[in-house]
Amino acid sequence: MVKITFPDGNSREFDEGIKAIEVAKNISKSLAKATIAVSVDGKVVDLDHQINSDASIIFHNFSDKEGKEVYWHSSSHILAHAVTNLYPDVKVAIGPAIAQGFYYDFEAEPFTDEDLRKIEKEISRIIKSGIKFERAEVSREEALKIFDEKGEIYKSELIRELPEGEVISTYTIGKFIDLCRGPHLQNSSKVKNLRLLTSSGAYWRGNSDNTMLQRIYGISFPDKEELEKFLLIRAEAEKRNHKKLGKELNLFSFHEETPGNPFFKNNGLFVFNTLLDYWREEHTKESYTEIKTPIMLKRVLWETSGHWENYSENMFTSEVENEQYILKPMNCPGGILMYKEDLHSYRELPIKAGEIGLVHRNEYSGALSGLFRVRSFHQDDAHIYMRKDQIKKEILDVLHLVDRMYSTFGLKYHLELSTRPEKSIGTDEAWENATHGLRDALVEYGIGYELNEGDGAFYGPKIDIMIHDALERVWQCGTIQLDMNLPERFDINYINENSEKEKCVMIHRTIYGSIERFMGILIEHFGGFFPLWLAPVQVTIIPVSDKFNDYARSVYDKLVSLGFRVDYDNRSEKVGYKIREADGIKKTPYMLVIGEKEEGTNIFTVRQHKKGDIGEFGLDDLISRLQEEVSSKKLPDGYKLEFNK
RNA sequence: GCUAAUGUAGCUCAGUUGGCUAGAGCAGCUGAUUUGUAAUCAGCCGGUCGGGGGUUCGAGUCCCUUUAUUAGCACCA
Numbered sequence: 001m002v003k004i005t006f007p008d009g010n011s012r013e014f015d016e017g018i019k020a021i022e023v024a025k026n027i028s029k030s031l032a033k034a035t036i037a038v039s040v041d042g043k044v045v046d047l048d049h050q051i052n053s054d055a056s057i058i059f060h061n062f063s064d065k066e067g068k069e070v071y072w073h074s075s076s077h078i079l080a081h082a083v084t085n086l087y088p089d090v091k092v093a094i095g096p097a098i099a100q101g102f103y104y105d106f107e108a109e110p111f112t113d114e115d116l117r118k119i120e121k122e123i124s125r126i127i128k129s130g131i132k133f134e135r136a137e138v139s140r141e142e143a144l145k146i147f148d149e150k151g152e153i154y155k156s157e158l159i160r161e162l163p164e165g166e167v168i169s170t171y172t173i174g175k176f177i178d179l180c181r182g183p184h185l186q187n188s189s190k191v192k193n194l195r196l197l198t199s200s201g202a203y204w205r206g207n208s209d210n211t212m213l214q215r216i217y218g219i220s221f222p223d224k225e226e227l228e229k230f231l232l233i234r235a236e237a238e239k240r241n242h243k244k245l246g247k248e249l250n251l252f253s254f255h256e257e258t259p260g261n262p263f264f265k266n267n268g269l270f271v272f273n274t275l276l277d278y279w280r281e282e283h284t285k286e287s288y289t290e291i292k293t294p295i296m297l298k299r300v301l302w303e304t305s306g307h308w309e310n311y312s313e314n315m316f317t318s319e320v321e322n323e324q325y326i327l328k329p330m331n332c333p334g335g336i337l338m339y340k341e342d343l344h345s346y347r348e349l350p351i352k353a354g355e356i357g358l359v360h361r362n363e364y365s366g367a368l369s370g371l372f373r374v375r376s377f378h379q380d381d382a383h384i385y386m387r388k389d390q391i392k393k394e395i396l397d398v399l400h401l402v403d404r405m406y407s408t409f410g411l412k413y414h415l416e417l418s419t420r421p422e423k424s425i426g427t428d429e430a431w432e433n434a435t436h437g438l439r440d441a442l443v444e445y446g447i448g449y450e451l452n453e454g455d456g457a458f459y460g461p462k463i464d465i466m467i468h469d470a471l472e473r474v475w476q477c478g479t480i481q482l483d484m485n486l487p488e489r490f491d492i493n494y495i496n497e498n499s500e501k502e503k504c505v506m507i508h509r510t511i512y513g514s515i516e517r518f519m520g521i522l523i524e525h526f527g528g529f530f531p532l533w534l535a536p537v538q539v540t541i542i543p544v545s546d547k548f549n550d551y552a553r554s555v556y557d558k559l560v561s562l563g564f565r566v567d568y569d570n571r572s573e574k575v576g577y578k579i580r581e582a583d584g585i586k587k588t589p590y591m592l593v594i595g596e597k598e599e600g601t602n603i604f605t606v607r608q609h610k611k612g613d614i615g616e617f618g619l620d621d622l623i624s625r626l627q628e629e630v631s632s633k634k635l636p637d638g639y640k641l642e643f644n645k
Numbered sequence: 646g647c648u649a650a651u652g653u654a655g656c657u658c659a660g661u662u663g664g665c666u667a668g669a670g671c672a673g674c675u676g677a678u679u680u681g682u683a684a685u686c687a688g689c690c691g692g693u694c695g696g697g698g699g700u701u702c703g704a705g706u707c708c709c710u711u712u713a714u715u716a717g718c719a720c721c722a
Contacts, residue, residue, distance in 0.1 A: 103717095112650095199649085199716090200648065200716055200718070201647065201649065201717065201718060202648085202718045203648090206719070208646075208718075208719045213718095215718075254714090307722070311722050314720090314721085329722070361722085363720075364647095365646070365713090366646060366647070366648095366720090367646090367719085367721070457722065476721095544679080544681050546679060546680090573680080573684090574680050575681050576680090576682060576684070579683055580682090580684060581683085581684090583682085583683065597681080605681085605682085607682060
C-alpha cells in the first residue's frame with residue numbers, strides 16, 4: 001500500500017503502483033474528467049503515472065497554470081502530427097506551450113492561411129479519432145537512432161546536448177513520434193476548440209544566426225465559451241488598434257520620410273500635453289523638481305557612462321567640426337552633469353529631478369510598431385539622488401505614486417523584481433544590498449511581486465511595473481531601477497554629516513515610461529473613448545436644422561468660453577448622420593442635439609457616448625456636470641469588455 | 646536586421662491567365678432637402694497604380710532592385 005496525501009492535508013491508502021488517474025476516479029468521476037495533469041511530490045506527470053511509494057498529489061485542471069501548460073503542449077503535438085501527415089517533407093523543431101496557447105516550429109516552406117485551414121481540418125480529424133499519447137523511455141543511442149533515421153536533425157541536435165544521466169522520453173501519437181519530456185494528455189480527443197492563429201518565421205533556438213524556421217501559433221480550450229471569449233478579445237483589440245484609431249480620431253501620423261518618428265496632430269498633442277499636465281501636478285505634490293537637458297551631447301559623455309561601449313549600435317550619431325555628437329538614448333548622463341554643478345549636502349537629499357526627455361534610439365526597422373515602438377519618444381524620467389538609508393522609503397513613495405496615477409486611468413498592474421544578470425558590473429555585496437533594498441520595499445508595499453531571476457539591468461536590479469489594460473493585456477511601462485554604475489563612473493557625491501564626500505545612491509524611474517507608448521496603450525485601453533478630461537473633443541453641438549444654427553452657435557460659444565473643447569456640426573445633414581459621426585466614429589463623450597425645444601426652454605436632452613440619451617439638463621446643470629466630470633477625472637463607462645456569456 | 650505578406654483616389658477596397666480612356670463605396674465640393682438621436686438625394690472633383698530599373702508590340706498585373714507598412718522572430722540599455 002502507498003499513502004497518498006492531498007492538498008487539503010487528508011490522506012488515503014491505495015494499492016502500490018496505482019495510476020494517478022485511478023486515484024482521481026476513486027475520489028469522483030467529475031474530478032477524473034476535469035483532470036488534465038497531476039503533480040506527484042511537486043513534479044507534474046502523466047495521468048497514468050504509477051505511484052509506487054508514499055506521495056503527495058495535486059490534480060490539475062485547465063484553470064491551473066500546470067493544467068493549461070499540459071493541455072496546450074499536447075495541442076502542439078497534435079499540430080505537429082497534422083503537419084507531418086500533410087507535409088511529409090517538413091522537419092520538426094520544438095513546440096512548447098506559451099502564456100496564451102502554443103506553437104510548433106517546422107523547417108518548411110512558409111505556411112499560407114489556406115495551409116492553416118487545411119491543417120486545422122487534419123487536426124480535427126486527429127482529435128476525433130481519439131489517438132493515445134504513448135510515452136516511452138529510451139536510451140540516448142536509441143533516441144538518436146530514431147530521429148537520425150527520420151532525418152530529424154533538430155531533434156538529434158537536442159538529444160546530443162541533453163546532460164548525461166537525463167531520462168530521455170518520447171511521446172508517440174499516431175505515426176508521429178516526438179522527443180519530449182512531457183507530460184501529456186492521455187488522448188487527443190481531450191483537446192477541444194482548437195484554432196490556428198498565425199504563422200511566420202522564427203529562428204531555430206531564437207538565435208538570428210541560425211536557420212529561419214516556420215512557426216505556427218495556435219490556441220485551444222476545453223470550453224467553447226473560452227475560445228469565444230479569446231476570439232472576442234482579439235477582435236476587440238483589432239477594433240481598438242491605436243494605429244487605426246489614431247487616424248480616425250486625428251491623433252497622430254507617420255511618414256515614410258522618417259520611419260518610427262510620430263507626428264502629433266492637434267488632437268493627439270492635446271492628449272499628450274494633458275498627460276504631462278497631470279504628471280506635473282502629481283509630481284509637484286511629491287516634491288519633484290523638473291529640469292531639461294539637451295538632446296545632443298558629445299561622445300565623451302557616453303564613453304564615461306558606458307553607453308558607447310555597450311549600446312552604440314542603438315545610438316544616432318552626428319558629426320560637427322570633427323567632433324562626434326550623440327542623440328541621447330537616455331537622460332541620465334545629462335542630468336548627472338546638472339547634479340554635479342553644485343555640492344550637495346546630506347540634508348538636501350533626496351533630490352528628485354524629473355525630466356520629460358526626448359530620447360532617440362535606433363531600433364531595428366522590423367521592431368517599429370505604431371506608437372508602441374518608435375525611434376524617438378519622450379520619457380517621463382526622474383532621477384532620485386539619495387543616501388543609502390533612504391532607498392526603501394523612496395521606492396515606496398514611487399510605488400504609491402504609480403498606484404495613484406495608474407488608477408486614474410483604470411489600469412491594474414503587478415510588480416516584477418529583476419535581479420542580477422550574468423553580464424553585470426559591481427560587487428556581490430553592492431548587488432546584495434541593492435536587491436535587498438528593493439525587495440524590502442516590495443514586501444512592505446504588500447501586493448506581492450514576481451521574481452525575474454537574472455533579468456536586471458547590467459548596472460543594477462529593477463522593479464518593473466506591468467500594466468493590465470481593459471483587454472487583459474500586459475504592458476511594461478513604469479520601471480524603478482537602482483543604479484550602482486553611474487554614481488561610480490561619474491563620481492557623484494554628497495557631503496555627509498562628517499563633512500566627507502560620500503557616493504550617492506541613484507534611482508532611475510518612469511511612470512508612463514514613454515509618453516507615446518503610454519498614449520498608444522490608453523487609446524486601446526479606452527477604445528478611443530477617452531475620459532472627459534483627456535478627450536480632445538468633449539462635446540459636439542448638433543443643430544436639428546439651419547433654423548437653429550444661431551442658437552446652437554450661442555451654446556457653442558458659451559461652452560468654449562468656459563474652456564470646453566467643442567465641435568459644432570452645422571452641416572445640412574440629418575441628425576442621425578451627425579450622431580453617427582460624432583458618436584460612432586469620433587467617439588465624442590457628449591452630444592447636444594439642439595432644435596426648437598431647446599431654443600424655447602434652454603433645457604437640453606443630452607446624449608452620452610455608449611449610453612445614449614441620459615436625460616434633460618438645464619445649461620448650468622450640464623456645465624457643472626461636465627466640470628465635475630473633468631475635475632474628478634471620472635473614468636468613462638463601458639470601456640471594459642463585458643463577458644456575460 | 647531576418648522570414649513572409651502587403652502597398653491601386655484623402656480613407657476602405659475591387660481590378661480575372663499582361664490587352665481598349667484604371668473601377669466602387671465613404672470622405673470632399675456643388676446643388677436640392679431643413680431634417681429630433683448610428684448613413685437624404687443628385688451631380689461633380691479626385692489616382693498613372695510606393696520609388697527606380699527591366700522583360701514585352703503592350704505592365705497595376707511578370708522579373709530585378711529599393712522603400713514603407715503589417716505579422717512573427719531577434720532586439721528592447
